[in-house]
Amino acid sequence: MRTVDLIQKKRDGFSLTSEEIKWLIDGYVSGEVPDYQMAAWAMAVYFKGMTTQETKDLTMAMVATGEQIDLSAIPGVKTDKHSTGGVGDKVTLILAPLVASFGVPVAKMSGRGLGHTGGTLDKLESISGYQIERSQEEFIQQVQTIGLSVVGQSDKLVKADKLLYALRDVTATVDIIPLIASSVMSKKIASGADAILLDVTVGEGAFMKTLEEAEQLASTMVALGNEVGRKTVAVITDMSQPVGQAIGNRLEVLEALEIMQGKGRPDVTAFICELAQIMLSLAGKEETLETIKQYLVSGKALAKFEEMVVAQGGDLTDLYRPSSAAFVTDVTADENGFIEELPALEFGLFAMRLGAGRAVKTDSLDYESGIVFAKKVGDSINKGETIAKIYSNQKLSENLLTEFKKNVKIGLTESQPKEIIKIIS
Numbered sequence: 363m364r365t366v367d368l369i370q371k372k373r374d375g376f377s378l379t380s381e382e383i384k385w386l387i388d389g390y391v392s393g394e395v396p397d398y399q400m401a402a403w404a405m406a407v408y409f410k411g412m413t414t415q416e417t418k419d420l421t422m423a424m425v426a427t428g429e430q431i432d433l434s435a436i437p438g439v440k441t442d443k444h445s446t447g448g449v450g451d452k453v454t455l456i457l458a459p460l461v462a463s464f465g466v467p468v469a470k471m472s473g474r475g476l477g478h479t480g481g482t483l484d485k486l487e488s489i490s491g492y493q494i495e496r497s498q499e500e501f502i503q504q505v506q507t508i509g510l511s512v513v514g515q516s517d518k519l520v521k522a523d524k525l526l527y528a529l530r531d532v533t534a535t536v537d538i539i540p541l542i543a544s545s546v547m548s549k550k551i552a553s554g555a556d557a558i559l560l561d562v563t564v565g566e567g568a569f570m571k572t573l574e575e576a577e578q579l580a581s582t583m584v585a586l587g588n589e590v591g592r593k594t595v596a597v598i599t600d601m602s603q604p605v606g607q608a609i610g611n612r613l614e615v616l617e618a619l620e621i622m623q624g625k626g627r628p629d630v631t632a633f634i635c636e637l638a639q640i641m642l643s644l645a646g647k648e649e650t651l652e653t654i655k656q657y658l659v660s661g662k663a664l665a666k667f668e669e670m671v672v673a674q675g676g677d678l679t680d681l682y683r684p685s686s687a688a689f690v691t692d693v694t695a696d697e698n699g700f701i702e703e704l705p706a707l708e709f710g711l712f713a714m715r716l717g718a719g720r721a722v723k724t725d726s727l728d729y730e731s732g733i734v735f736a737k738k739v740g741d742s743i744n745k746g747e748t749i750a751k752i753y754s755n756q757k758l759s760e761n762l763l764t765e766f767k768k769n770v771k772i773g774l775t776e777s778q779p780k781e782i783i784k785i786i787s
């Protein structure tokens with residue numbers, strides 16, 4: 363086989379066979395297929411797409427390029443959850459211990475944030491001492507003992523994705539459904555869980571800008587998971603505004619703790635309960651939303667979260683420490699009305715400039731900085747009232763403040779945004 367022929371075949375709109383895809387992926391991982399040819403192939407996929415069979419073949423070829431975690435030593439239905447990326451998305455911090463508090467094991471490998479989107483690992487690492495690197499044995503043993511572990515993805519898993527994702531990132535080939543679906547699902551399949559909840563975000567702050575695209579990605583991933591015997595459900599969730607109130611690592615941990623103490627905004631609390639209900643049902647446990655809320659606000663999920671923090675070396679006294687950012691700047695409203703728009707993308711980028719996120723992979727983070735919104739879309743606001751507090755370690759310039767305010771749209775429309783837009787199973 364020759365790589366150039368496979369690129370040409372795809373460029374001309376034909377489907378590659380399972381053997382051809384496997385040959386290409388194996389060759390890329392072994393270094394025989396160079397970056398420039400893989401980039402040309404990815405661009406051909408961008409324009410010509412892939413069939414369902416090709417996407418499945420690609421996913422399984424990717425899975426085979428690394429270790430696969432065997433969770434069979436853990437009794438019960440092992441669950442996992444994945445988000446396609448969001449702003450202020452601290453859902454895993456709450457959902458994982460909440461589900462685990464019902465006795466359903468959660469074994470989760472998470473990623474870091476890049477660009478305007480955050481990553482669970484960075485949030486957990488803002489807790490002093492928290493170890494995200496665990497051997498496979500330690501990971502499995504922790505889930506056996508306390509029913510929950512959130513760790514960084516092992517370097518040995520899906521080697522093809524590491525190479526391919528880095529390549530796609532610099533060749534404008536990230537936002538293409540078969541490549542996103544195979545990237546996400548190869549990692550989920552290799553991570554070993556029996557049941558997977560996928561959170562497919564949609565809106566300006568997400569990869570998928572339209573509901574139609576999000577539905578297509580969700581259906582592709584659900585089919586991939588189910589075909590290989592993993593019970594998979596996807597929820598399409600709104601990413602037109604940030605999730606909850608906080609953006610920024612420590613600030614999001616603090617918001618998660620508040621939610622688990624029953625002090626969160628009712629909308630985020632309800633959203634997380636709905637996700638937990640789906641995840642529990644995937645594991646064969648049917649629970650009412652009232653019961654789930656009770657577990658969430660009564661401290662059961664929080665106790666499980668603390669257990670995980672301790673098990674992974676985190677310092678419980680540091681956990682509850684407020685942000686140590688040197689400056690806290692109040693942003694107030696100039697008029698009365700309702701919050702109509704809080705664009706997730708713009709505020710994700712703003713938080714990144716404060717140091718809460720990385721522009722490039724090698725950037726270091728300022729865990730303490732970020733934004734806490736006092737108001738969300740649909741809330742009423744009066745002139746002079748706080749819209750948000752900005753936490754930073756450098757004094758904010760007037761220009762930056764003006765920019766922040768420009769992105770908050772206040773008007774006369776009182777809307778009721780919905781977090782979960784659709785469930786695909």
Ligand code: URA
Nearest residue numbers: 446447541542545546
């Ligand atoms: N998240 C992933 O893991 N892979 C993609 O391709 C996009 C989002």
